[in-house]
Structure formats: structure tokens, C-alpha cells
Amino acid sequence: MTANRRAIGIVGGGVVGLCCAVALLDRGHDVSVFEPDGDYNAASWGNAGHIAVEQVEPLASPAALRSVPARLFSAGGALALPPSMAARWLPFAARLIAASTPARFAAGTAALTPLLAGAMPAWRDLVETIGAPDLVRADGHVVIWDTAAQAQAGRRRWSRSAIGTARIVDAEPALLRRLGFLADPVGGAIRFTGSGQIVDLRRLATTLEAAVSARGGRIVREAARLTDDAGRTEIAGHDVDLVLVTAGVRSRALLEPLGYRVPMIAERGYHIRARADGWPADLPPLVFEDHAMIVTRYADCVQAASFVELGDPDAPPDPRKWARLEHHVRTLGLPIEGPFERWMGARPTLPDYLPAIGRSTRRANLAYAFGHQHLGLTLAPVTATLVAAMLAGNTPAVSLAPFDLDRFAKKGPRA
Template structure:
């Protein structure tokens, strides 16, 4: 019997998996409750982060915790109900950030992001959406003179991984982005990073490429998943589907399908928000900028200038908590002449595992069940390689990178 594959989840990770599997000759069906790229993959800074090597839970986090726990810093909001609901997960997340693990996790992130811009460039050309790619780099900014030491340390780390960057003073920042207000004494320009003008449209464009190449795209919500004989059976409200292999790429909803199978992937979520704004007369940015001290990205998008918030550690489906996005909106106005808000505040959830690395590979003890989730807030940076690695493992090929750091068996026994 030929292998038929059903990929559950049409965000950037699921679509990347579907394309990579399709390229290997498999009959692939892509299924999601919404149109491609309309959930987690819609709401982000639109950055292809070649420089995104250091996980959020790194050794430097420990010193920052006291300043975060009072819910006064824009980088983090912690709902104590969430902390009390899953204290083991929170402790594991902190434990994974210890110094002895840092080098291995940075190397694992490097493996996922090293070819991200190149892979996106090729996919966008094939999908006919190259106009959505900007290769103008990103600009990281500090508001205090103390930021110079941080910029130098990051520059050294990036250089060790073959990534060039340039430290800028106030005049250098103004030369690169004249519309920024001169409140930043230090910046770090990273030319290797790319960005999109519409992450949701890019994901939709990749899904359209998948369909144009003969793939099947279905918009239905999965109700249940079970194995019967040699096949997996996937029940939606409309019908039953069968496949020899199933790929779970449902991001923050992945664990909902796995728990009934007796699998606990140790998956939790970070929530995030964004708003779009018009720009003041004549003001413009040529690339995404990240304000380190105020904890927001500001990115020129098709919909306007997108301002993103820090991490909201509330329960996945809890009501909106707008403290952070209100704070960063004010900070962004200090940095750039934003005009009126366009549309509504967006909120989404990002799938996070305790070590901040995705889970990619076969589910232990469940033949034909494959996992591809946990890409946190870096789905566009890590999605294409996640798809390639998953497809290679499923097809029995030599993997393009070492699969061990992402193996599901590190959390699922």
C-alpha cells in the first residue's frame, strides 16, 4: 500500500512539512480549521531570524526574573493562575535555561535557522510572491549607554556562528533609519536577517503552491485521531479521513489531539499581541526594528506598521490581557511618528516546549504518527528546516541536520 499522508495544521510549519513531503512524491492532504496562515502564523514580527540563536530561557534570564515577576516590565506578563496550574512545566523551563545547556541549544537553533532566508527565497520565487521578501536586515536598539556592552556581546556570539553584524551609534542609526527619533545611543544592524510584508499572505502563498502542485487542502476542524490497523483515522465534523501517516503540526493545539492517545508532549504556550498603525507624514522604516529595553518589534507591513508585544504567560484561552501592548504602543510612539491605529488588537498563542526547541520526528510507540510543533515565536525562521527534517525522517533519508536535539523522545516516553 502506498503511503498517504495527512498534515494537520496549515501554519508555516505545517505548510512547510506538506511541501517537503510533496516534493518527495507522497500524496499529501493538508487540513486546518481555518485558511492557511490565519492563526499563529499570522501574528508575528515577520522576521526571518538568522540571528535568532539564543532561546528565551537562557542563563541571562535568571538575573531578569525579579524585575519580571511584578508584572511591571513589558517583556513579560505572568498570570499566576497559569503558574499554579503547571508549576512543573515552569520549573522545567527555568531548569533548561542553565548555563551547561546553552551551547548545545544555541547549536540546535543554528541548525534550524542557518538556511532560513535561502529556503524562503526559493519557496517565494516558486510561489510567485518574491515581492513580499525584504532582505534589508533587522536593527536592534538600546535606549541606554549600557546597551553598548550588550551589543558587543551579541556581536561576538553572532560572529562565532558566521553571522556578521555592525554596531551603530546614534548617528549611524539615523543614517540607516532617518525617521526614528534619536533616542537610541546604540544599535546592532544584522544584515543576514530577512523579513516579510505579510506573514499570513506568505503562508497562504506557500499553501497555494502546494495545491498547484497537486496537494489537497481541506478546511475542517479535527475532532479526534485514532489508529485502526494499518491506518490512522481522523474524524472531523463533516467526515472521516484515513491515512497511513499523520503529521501533527497544530502549534499550540497539538497536545489536544495527543493527550487522548496517552501522549504528553510537555507543550505549553506563550501568548502575544500586535497592533497596526499608520505612519506620520513622510515617515517610514525600511526594516524591522527591535527596541530591547521596551520589548517590542516594529515592522513595516502591508497592513501598516505592526507593533508586537512581549510574552504573555496566561492560560491559552484566557481573556485578553492588554497591559503589555498598551505599554509598547506608548514606547513605539516615542521612537517613531506613528499615526492612528488601524483595525483591532490581535492576540495569538505560540507553542513552547521547556527547552525552547521544536519537537520534530516520530512519536514514540505510535507507528505512522509524526510530530512537528513547538517552534515558539520563531516559526518563520525555523519552519522550512522543520519541514525538511520531518520529511527526511519520514522518508528514511539521511537527515539534513542532526535530529537528536528535536527528538520527541526527550519529553515523550
């Protein structure tokens, strides 16, 4: 291992970047993680905490396209297409439509299935490796509908969906009784088994950073600037042998000046948080499917999250999204009381809803792992394992061919 020791600069210290850092340090490399944000405001640390092994079907699908009118924010749904950001989402939408044919949807499902099959085992291995096994719970999650008719339709929809290693069972009566705090009786509910939850995202962030430091790695609190030097990618001001880009939605701005086409958009999500005083500590994540909202209990707070807002990651947030979340909390009768902490973050989404994981075909010392859309938290440890194998010159356990960034090189309108 020592003979192949390399200095690796990881650009982006979200959950994917930090998991990759741990995996590469454990293989004997020198690793520096470049992450300017020390306040943990990125999507990695503001998501629903859900290890979503059931989401093997990419959202680039015929069914998703058909559902767009009903899912629009203006119709009470979670999908927002702000007119002020149309220049961003219109080209992306064209690519999304092209990626949503039945054939490409089937290929995307086949590509995601083995990644998600490895997600929970990879998480269990990682938290054991970093000495924090209690960071992951494997209690599944619950999907709830308001009425019996909506529950029947939802059950039918899930029964026709590929859900990978997850399984669906009826929500047990004892669990339903514990939901007695809801303002109206539950119309129906199912429980997924096989999925999991991170119990505290902030502690996950600090524990991963501590694991990097304990292994001799460095967390560099600065924004990396990539340059091209005779066909090699360099990080300005730093001496590295290899560059790994894991910067989420910021990866596009890093790679496009080097000649790559990265048709990625910011899928902005919103959450509200409050103290967890009235929420049972052992309830698994609750998905209120009729409201497109997931509620998660963390160590000392409860979080309600929703929305897919396509646009500019740096545009001001839309307060109406937070107001709607607070409205859902009130009308459902959830035992969550303000004052609420409000957050907005940007998921990095490519139009086929597959991540970009691979090595550059133009620069031998450049690799990448980003664009995990809603699955960044879920797939971070398994991605790290695959990246470590790839950079060692070994054959990864899952083929990375479907995730090669060159799939966008000459296809369709520029997004």
C-alpha cells in the same frame, strides 16, 4: 517516487504545516492539510515577520533566568506570569529551570545552530519554488537603545552571544538620520546582516495555500480528530497512510490522549497594527530593545509586537498589553497613528526551547513538527525539508535526535 506515494494528513495549517505540505507534494505524495481557521488568526500570521537567524541561543539559559525579575510585566518588562494562569506556568517554569543548566544550554545552542544556518537558504528556495521571490527581504534588522549606557551594555551582551550566520555592524549614519522621527535621539544602534523579513504575512499564507492546491493538495477546513487503531494513528473520517502533527500550541491536546507527554505552554504575544502612511517602506524591522518591542513594516500596515505571556491559549487577552504597546509608540514618537488593530496569539513553547521534530517510536505512521517557540516562521521551510527527508527514509541533513519528543517521556514534573 510513485511507488512510494502515500496519503499524508497534515494536522495544522500554519506556516510549518503548509511548508511541509509543499515539500511533501513536491516529493509526489497525496497531501491533505487539516486547518479549521480560515481567518489566519494563528501565531504564524501575526508574528513580527522576522527571519531570526541570529537567535541560536535557546531562551532556556542561566542568563535568561537571572534576568526574570527585570523582565516582569509589573516591572515594565515583557514577561507576564498571570496569577490566574499559575496552574499552567508553574509546572512549565519548573521544567524550564531544569533545562537551563549551562550544559543543557550549550547542547541546545549546538542543536539550534545548524537549523538556523539553513533558515535563509531554505526560505529563498521555497519562495522561488512557489513563484513568489519577492515575499522575502534580506535587509537584516536594526537594534536600537535609548541611551548611550544602555547601548554599550547591549552591544557588549550581543558581542558575547552566539549569533550563527548573522553578523553585527554599526548602524550606518544614513540609517540613523532616517530615524529622526523618534522623539529622542538614538542612544545607540547596531545593524544585523544575514537575517530577513517576510514582507506580507497574509500574502504568505494565501500563497502557500495556493501552492498546495496547485500541486493537487487539499486544504480541509475542519478540525482533525486523531484516534488510535491497533497501534496506528488515524484521522477520524479520513483515509490516510501517515499523520503529521504540525498544529502548534494545539499539538499538545492532540497527542497527549495518545499517551505522549508534551510539556508545552502557550507563550502569548501581542501586536497592534495601523496603516503605514507615515512609515518608510524600505526600513528593515526595528527592535527597540529597551522596550522589548519590534516594529515591522508590511505591505500596507506597520506592526508593533511584544510580550511573552505564559498561560492558557484560550484565556481572554489582557488589554493592558495593547495599551502598553500604544504607549511605547507614542513616547518613542513613532509615525504610527490609530485606530489600531489588536491581536493576540500563542507561540508553542517547550521548556528547553527546542522544537519537537521526529517520528513516533510507538506508531509507525505518526510524525510531528511543532513547538518552534519564537522561531516558527524562521524555521518553517528548513523544518519542511528535514521532515520530507525523514518521511522518505533518508538521513536528514541535520540530526533530529535533539528534537525527539521522547526526551520528555519520563523527566521531571508534568507540565
